[in-house]
Amino acid sequence: MPRRGRVKKEGPESGEDSDEYRKRRDRNNQAVKRSRVKSKQKTQETMNRVNELRNENTVLEEKVKTLTKELGFLKELFLAHASNSVDSSKFDGIDLQKMLADDSNPSQ
Amino acid sequence: MPRRGRVKKEGPESGEDSDEYRKRRDRNNQAVKRSRVKSKQKTQETMNRVNELRNENTVLEEKVKTLTKELGFLKELFLAHASNSVDSSKFDGIDLQKMLADDSNPSQ
DNA sequence: TCTAATTGCGCAATAT
């Protein structure tokens, strides 16, 4: 029973003509907006993350600098006072020889 | 000398009809593509930057950890051997009293 | 004023 001008459905494509089509389009447009907002937020958060990490990095670098200076000071102090006769074997992963070496970066 | 069928310009809107209009549209479409490619690249680079910074951060944290441990070791070593009679005033920005204090984070 | 770059928006194809 072929009714109407258009035979059956005229095609399952997205271009119906109105009514249900329009409803679907509107909902998709909303989805598109949501998706794009989300995308922009993510991008923004990533940029913020870069700044956070750069700050943490700066703090850590200063920390390393300070610790290195203090370590150098203590080494010199230690060597100046007495350079041998130590028990050691009390701290893990530390090589006394290396640590007391005169290079400014023992642990690398 | 008004030529052509349309009187003058028919309106400065973007919808001329063809020819020059089409040319402008095509050029704009190209510009849009370039702009979007660039935008995506920038986003990608930002994400890469985050990873780089996280790695640097990890390295620095390990460095701080190691230096802190070594420093603790040397302090104990120093205190165990001799806890007084030092000249100091030889290194800038270092407070010997604080440094030799028993807290594990002297410089903060 | 013109051109290129950006940006918001809707459509449709496609991915989830």
Added chain:
DNA sequence: CATATTGCGCAATTAG
């Protein structure tokens, strides 16, 4: 079957 994502073109706006 519905929503989410994505490429694409249009037009308005911005920047140069």
